[in-house]
Amino acid sequence: MKAAPIAFLFLGETLLIPHLFPIVEALADARPDLPLDLWVSTSTHEQLLAGWTAHLPQVRLRRAPGFRRLAATTPGERPILPSKLPMLLRLAPRLARTSIVVCAEQTSLWLPRAFPWMRTRFVKTSHGVGSMSARDDKRRMAATYTLVPSEQERATYLARGMAPDRIEATGYIKAAFRQRTPARALFPDALFADNRPVLLYTPHWQAHRSSWPAWGPQVVDQLRRQRDWNVILAPHQRLIERAPELRETLARVADLPHVHVDLDSFATVDGSYTAAADLYLGDTSSQLIEFLARPRPAVFLNAHARAWADDPAYAMWRAGEVVDDLADLLPALARAPARHAEYATTQRDIASAALGDASGAGGARAAEAVLRVLANPGPHR
Template identity: 30%
Template sequence: MKIAFLYVAEPYQCYHVAAVSSALSQMPDISVTEFVSFPETAQHLDQIRRANGLAGTIRRGTLRIPARAQILRRLRRLDTEREIVMRANIDQLEQYDAVVATEYSAGLLREMGLRRPALILIQHGAGDREVNDEHLIRQFDLSLVSGPKIAESFLAKKLATAAQTRIIGYPKFDAVGAERLAPRESADRKPVALYNPHYKKGLSSYGKCLEPLVDAVNQLDHYELLIAPHIKIFHKDFGRRRRQFQKMVGSRVRLDTASASMLDMTHTASASLYIGDVSSQVYEFLITPRPCVFLNPHGVAWRGNPHFRHWTLGDVVDRAEDILPALAQAQSRHEFYRSRQEKVIRETFGTQPKRGASKRAAQTIRDFLRGDPALKGLSAAA
C-alpha cells in the first residue's frame, strides 16, 4: 500500500503526524511518501525524528507550487495559497492508496477531483473552538481523534459516523521529548505565565488585553510573562502585529513569535500559569493540572456553549481592570478547578497512556485500508 502524507500548512501540523508516518513506514508492505509545501516543515520533521529516535524509511515527494501560490505565500495569504497547491497536485496524489492530512481543508481534495485514495484525517489540536471549515470532515473516509470529546462532537454534528471515527490518543505526545509532558519550573527565576492569544477575530484577546496584561504582570511582580501568540496571528500581516508584541518586551516580559518552542510543548511545560482565549494549546498545558486565566474582552456569552468548554477550567476575565486580581488569585483559586480539569483532560485525550498514539494510529490506518471487519467504530479504538 502506498500512503501519502500531505503537509500544506505551516510546521505546527507536522508535530501531530510525524510519529504516525514513521510508525507506518516500519510496517510491511507499506510505502510512505511525505509531500511538504513549506521547506521549514521538512526541517521540523527531520528534527522531530532525530530528537525522538523515530525510525522508518520515508520518501519525500515534491509538490508543484504554481506561480500564483508563490505570490500568495509572499503576501501571507496562506489559506488561499494552500487550496491552489492542493488543486495543482491532484493527479500526483491520485496515485496513492491513501492521503493523510491534519487540516480540515484537505477535504476539498474530494471536490477538486481526488477519487481513488482513501482520505484520512488526523485531528490536529484538541480544542473546542467552532471552525468555519469543519463541515469538510464529511469528506474524509476515516478520522482519527484524540479522545471521546471530539469523537462525540463529530457524531453529534453529523460530521462523521462511528464507523468513520477512531479514538487513538494524541500523536503529538510521541513527537516531543518526555520532559515536555510534565511541568518543569526553573528554581532560579520567577514562575512563568504563558500568554497564548489566538488569531480568531472576535475572540482573540491581544488587541484589547495585551497592554493591560503586561501592566498587571509588572505591578504584581510575581510572574515572568512569556508571550507566545498563535502563529496565524501573523498571517496577512507585514510585521505590524509582530512590532505590536515586541513593544511589550521588558525585564519581566519575553516574546516568542517563531521558534520551535512554540510548537513542541516547551512553553506549555515550563509555565506555571496559562493565560489565553480560545487556543487549543490550553489542553497541552493541562495534561498536568495547573491554574488558568481566560480573557474575554469581547463579552462573548460563553456559558453553556460547548465551544468554550475550556473556559470552565479557570477564571474568565471580561474587563481589563480585573486582569491583575485574576493573576494574583490564580494559584489560590486553582483548587476550584483542578477536578474539572482532570475530568476534561480525560475526555479530551482519552484514558490510554500518553505515549503510543502514533502506533495506534498507524495500526488503525493499516487495518482500515485492508478492510479489517473487526473495526466497527469507536469501541474498536477506545
C-alpha cells in the same frame, strides 16, 4: 509487487507537524516494508523532517509542486507558505497513484470533495481540541476515515451525521511527539534570569474568539509592569499573520528580563511552552486543553463580555477564574495559585474528556487505524 506508498501531507503551518509526525514514526516501526512519502511545501518542513527520518529507509521526503525554498533560517522558524490550493491541484495526479493520504487540516480535503471519483483514500487526523473547535466544515465529510482524540470529540461528529464506522478515537496524538524542544533548553535559565513562576499568554487567532483585538496590548502592558511572574508571549502562528500590529507591540517588551517573546520558532507549536508554564492566561485557544493535561492554574480573559456560564462553547472556562474587567487581571493572577485547588478536579475532567488518552499511545493507535484502512479496499466515501 511493491506496495503503493502512503502519503503524508506536510503542506500547512508547522503547528500541524506534531499532530501528524507520530503517525509516521509508528507506521515506520510497525511496517518497515511500507513506503511512506512525506510531501513538504517549504525547506523549513524539509529540514525538520529530514533530521527526524534519516534512520528510516522507507521514508521519502518529496517536494510538492510549488515548493518554496526559504533563505537560511533558524531550524523550525515559521515559514511563509506557498498558496495551498494551487499546490494541491498540481499534486493531485501524484496523490492519485498512492493508496492513502494522511492529512491534519481541512484544506487538503478539497481534493476528495472536489474529485469524489479519486480512488485514493484520505485519512484526516485532528489538530484542535476543546469546546470551540470548528466541526461543521463540509470538507470533513469527504475523508474516508477520521481520527479524533476522544470519545467526546467523536460524539460531536456522530451528532453531525458522520457514520460511526468512519471515525475513531485514538487518544491525543501530539502527546506522542518526541521532538519537542527539551525543557532544559527553555526553562528556566535559558529564558529568565531568576526563578519566578512562569506565565504563558496565548490568545486565540480568530478575532471573535480572541482577547487580542480588544485587550491584547493592555494585557501586555500590565504583564510588562508587574514583577511577580516571568512571562512567555508566544502567540498562535495565525494570529501573527492576522494582527500585523502584534509584532510591533511585542517588540517593545522583548528585551525585558522577565519577558520572553517568541513569534517564529518551532517551540511555539511543539508543546514546549505549555509544558514549561506554571500558569495559563488566555481565552479560547485549544492550547489550554494541552496545558491542562497536567493541571495548573489558569485565568481567562472575557474581552467580549460573553454570558458564558451556560454556554457549552465556553465549557473550558470552568477551569479557572474569568476576568471580565482588565482592572482585575493582576489580582486574578496573584490569587490563581492559591485558588487552583478549586479548579483542579474540573481541569482533569476537561482534559480527560477532550484529549482522551494523553499517555503517548495515540500515534500507535492512529497507525493501526491507517493500516486497517489500507487493508480494506471497499467503498471509501
